[in-house]
Amino acid sequence: MDLRTVDLRAGPRLDADGCVLRAFRDDDVPLVLAASADPSITRVTTVPPCADEYAARTWIRLQHARVVDGVGLPFAIADAVTDEALGQVGLWFSGVGAGRARVGYWVPAAHRGRGITRRALRALCPWAFEGGVERLELYVEPHNLASHHVAEGAGFHWEGLLRAWETVGAQRRDMVMYSRLPSDPATPWRATPRASNASGPSPARGR
Ligand SMILES: CC(C)(COP(=O)(O)OP(=O)(O)OC[C@H]1O[C@@H](n2cnc3c(N)ncnc32)[C@H](O)[C@@H]1OP(=O)(O)O)[C@@H](O)C(=O)NCCC(=O)NCCS
Secondary structure (H helix, E strand, O other): OOHOOOOOOOOOOOOOOOOEEOOOHHHHHHHHHHHOOOOOHHOOOOOOOOHHHHHHHHHHHHHHHHHOOOOOOEEEEEEEOOOEEEEEEEEOOOOOOEEEEEEEEOHHHHHOOOOOHHHHHHHOOOOOOOOHOOOEEEOOOOHHHHHHHHHHHHOOOEEEEEEEEEOOOOEEEEEEEEEOHHHHOOOOOOOOOOOOOOOOOOOOOOO
């Protein structure tokens, strides 16, 4: 399987323990509208703020174009029973070297705190490794504690702090680099306990 040529709209549908990962569809507009109203999502993604239905549909079409262009594989995280879209998780290939892929995700506030993102990530990683990815990378702002929990809960390892790594909004921001390799266990990663602050891994937090 070559991930850069996968046709997401023809499948696959990945099982994520109560959720599925599938291609975005036109009727996922309500999810995009909810994300568009959430500044914590629009500041770090391509979802436009204050979108109307037209802008939401345009964003969904952009996701399909990104697959065709080989930029990445954006999946909707959907309820396994109702198929309602609850969030997004994606693999991105642009700007990263051969054999590597970057992971990104968001879930609007109404669906947070139910483990949706962690389960989506746990389903996505083995599929990406089967598709030949040799290293998954994840960049998380130091203050984004929910995302640190998600990353570590899905077996990603904290590697270090990248200072002024990326422009977010109008400012250069530090990013914590996480990675997961095919040989890493799928179980939650436990940091070596040390000072809990923005420049070092969060301790195991009781896990
Ligand atoms: C990050 C995000 C995707 C998490 O989504 P979610 O579906 O709520 O995630 P989950 O329910 O799988 O896990 C959330 C974890 O964070 C913890 N958490 C949530 N808010 C927290 C906070 N303010 N402080 C500390 N921990 C927090 C939860 O307890 C849970 O941890 P646990 O699994 O160890 O119990 C969501 O908050 C979001 O979309 N944020 C805005 C966009 C974003 O930041 N994307 C990631 C960019 S790197």
